[in-house]
Amino acid sequence: MKIALIGGTGSFGMALAVRLREAGYAVVIGSRDAERAEAAAAELGVSGATNEDAARGADLVVLTTKADGAVETARSLRDAIGQTPVLSVAAELSFTKEGVFPTLEPTSIAQRIQAEIDGPVVAGLHSLAAANLGGEAAPDEDTLVCGDDATAKEIVLELAGKITSGRAIDAGPLASARALEGMTAVIVNVNKHYKAHAGLRVTGVH
Ligand SMILES: NC(=O)c1ccc[n+]([C@@H]2O[C@H](COP(=O)([O-])OP(=O)(O)OC[C@H]3O[C@@H](n4cnc5c(N)ncnc54)[C@H](OP(=O)(O)O)[C@@H]3O)[C@@H](O)[C@H]2O)c1
Numbered sequence: 321m322k323i324a325l326i327g328g329t330g331s332f333g334m335a336l337a338v339r340l341r342e343a344g345y346a347v348v349i350g351s352r353d354a355e356r357a358e359a360a361a362a363e364l365g366v367s368g369a370t371n372e373d374a375a376r377g378a379d380l381v382v383l384t385t386k387a388d389g390a391v392e393t394a395r396s397l398r399d400a401i402g403q404t405p406v407l408s409v410a411a412e413l414s415f416t417k418e419g420v421f422p423t424l425e426p427t428s429i430a431q432r433i434q435a436e437i438d439g440p441v442v443a444g445l446h447s448l449a450a451a452n453l454g455g456e457a458a459p460d461e462d463t464l465v466c467g468d469d470a471t472a473k474e475i476v477l478e479l480a481g482k483i484t485s486g487r488a489i490d491a492g493p494l495a496s497a498r499a500l501e502g503m504t505a506v507i508v509n510v511n512k513h514y515k516a517h518a519g520l521r522v523t524g525v526h
Pocket residue numbers: 327328329330331332333350351352353356357383384385386387388389390393409410411412445446447448449450451
């Protein structure tokens with residue numbers, strides 16, 4: 321399976337690329353700039369391409385751009401994505417004196433992306449810090465994944481189960497993305513308070 325990491329030149333995309341490559345997936349790092357994509361890809365021994373070319377040849381498109389560029393990027397790639405499933409990992413955060421707040425937007429980024437494209441959108445992996453994901457070994461934590469399309473969600477749950485040593489948990493419909501994206505603000509506040517890279521562990525699920 322070929323996975324395109326749109327905006328994969330950033331810290332999360334690069335960390336995810338390493339884990340996916342180790343798990344046996346074919347990875348293409350996308351960028352707005354072909355040279356930047358190729359340079360990043362060469363570092364990791366995967367392929368690089370413009371975001372558009374990466375999306376066109378993929379079986380799964382992961383939007384790993386900076387969060388506030390995710391919806392616009394999805395819109396611009398609508399034709400290239402077509403019916404291909406898309407994973408959104410984005411969470412919008414605002415950094416204030418009082419702490420980190422989630423976005424005030426009424427719907428999740430993932431739902432806003434779904435309104436722009438035809439392929440089914442799944443949301444997940446928000447709680448995986450790039451610092452943990454890109455470490456020596458797969459991080460020992462659970463991941464939460466949500467979506468309305470059962471086939472697309474199954475593809476992402478399988479992927480999520482291979483990039484951590486924890487469990488990939490089905491968190492229900494795409495509407496759950498609002499809470500998963502908001503949880504990122506909670507985790508960043510925890511990280512600041514405890515000077516940590518916290519992750520999630522769900523109890524009571526077998
Ligand atoms: N960092 C984490 O620990 C973490 C954890 C979980 C989820 N996430 C999510 O993962 C995503 C990526 O995070 P990150 O920290 O890797 O982000 P980042 O480094 O700030 O940005 C990633 C890439 O996005 C592209 N980009 C920047 N502005 C853009 C715009 N306006 N439109 C289109 N592309 C743009 C750039 O690639 P080019 O210039 O090469 O195009 C950049 O290298 C975010 O949605 C974030 O919420 C991050």
